Amino acid sequence: MNKKRIRVFINGFGRIGRSTARIILKESSFELVGINDLYSYEQMAYLLKYDSLYPALPYSIKTEGDVLFIDERKVQLFSESNPEKMDLGALDVDVVLQCSGMFLTVEANLPLIRNGAKRVLVSAPASDSMPTYIYGVNHETFEGEYIVSNSSCSANAIVPIFKIVDKYFGIQGAIMNMYHSYTSYQNLLDNSHYSMDIRRTRSATQNTIPLISSAAEATACFFPHLKGRMSAKSIRVPIPAATLYDLTVKLNGRYTKEEVNFRFEEEVRSIYADILDITNTPGGADNYIQNPYSAVINLPFTDVAGENLLRISAWQDNEYGYAKRVVDMAKIIGLFS
Structure with a gap:
């Protein structure tokens, strides 16, 4: 019996976004389906592959148009400042990792839900009453909220x-x-x-x-x-x-x-x-x-x-x-x- 693979979209491909991608690529329970940031796709591929702190990833990583290839895996790339312009429903996104350092309120992340994402996890402390969870502390009390914060490092x-x-x-x-x-x-x-x-x-x-x-x-x-x-x-x-x-x-x-x-x-x-x-x-x-x-x-x-x-x-x-x-x-x- 095949287990469900969680389809992840990363919004914000900076230091935290790329670190989460590195971890996701090694875990069979996840599938990275999309990435959004405002710099060039070529640089996204390069900075995912090579990092001054962490070892180079052991995959072939390249771009063709707006698609990132990680070996044979395909990841849809976006360069959108407006989250309302990304069709996440077409990608069947289970979780958006909001790693942009922006969009720190429930309201700011609602467009991602309206555009088809099932849930959003913000990788920063919220600036409103967004529910906050820390894995290993209170994750077992998660009640299915659509937009939550992972608090700070x-x-x-x-x-x-x-x-x-x-x-x-x-x-x-x-x-x-x-x-x-x-x-x-x-x-x-x-x-x-x-x-x-x-x-x-x-x-x-x-x-x-x-x-x-x-x-x-x-x-x-x-x-x-x-x-x-x-x-x-x-x-x-x-x-x-x-x-x-x-x-x-x-x-x-x-x-x-x-x-x-x-x-x-x-x-x-x-x-x-x-x-x-x-x-x-x-x-x-x-x-x-x-x-x-x-x-x-x-x-x-x-x-x-x-x-x-x-x-x-x-x-x-x-x-x-x-x-x-x-x-x-x-x-x-x-x-x-």
Whole structure:
């Protein structure tokens, strides 16, 4: 008996869009049927095949007109800024992966549903009341909504860790620092920038640049009692991949480092085995490039000060690890009946 293959359309073929495509091409439960972005089809094919961080894909990849060939697989290409102009019904699309970094509300994504897509998964925090799911945290509560958010890369890393901490020790508040690789949204050299944050005008390859982060709000969606009790900064560092999370948490009671690490190890091996990992091995950011986990907790750097101030260290490939969770969630919503 043949299992249904989930037909996926990627809207926005940047770093996250291409990472999700790389993962989808290796999974037999998916079929990539369409891609939309505003740059040339030739560059889409080239950047899918070759990447400066990840190995070249072992497929023949080429374009003929508006069709991308990946070996013998055909993928329909579009270059549309208006989602209402794409006939997704003709492609029988099960899930649109909204990886454009735009269209962050339910209303903005409704044209994709009206044009034939069954469901939309937004790879960013929503800017309205769109339902939000994180695979491994609350994906089992998915109720069949047509348009949902996969939250942010940071929330996917932080929320499962905080779930463990809150379960056993209680969280009163938290300060979150993310030593985050630079992104395409930053400048390579000092230059003008369309952001309201003037610090983005500075060269990403030559500076450590602290930026305001939405991670506190994205995380608070899962911990209503912590709304207004968390702060987050994204400290952009001059490396092209991987993020180090430095999380400081005020606990409800008094505990030791050993008690906390025991619970991390116990929970990661059981409940969170598919999305979290632990390490005792010394390493740097490059050790976590193309790591598939939402976060890898660095146990030797767990620390407790004053018996109730907990410090947690964790690594994440903020592109590939996050894209893996997007694909995992796409499987949940794509198979929903």
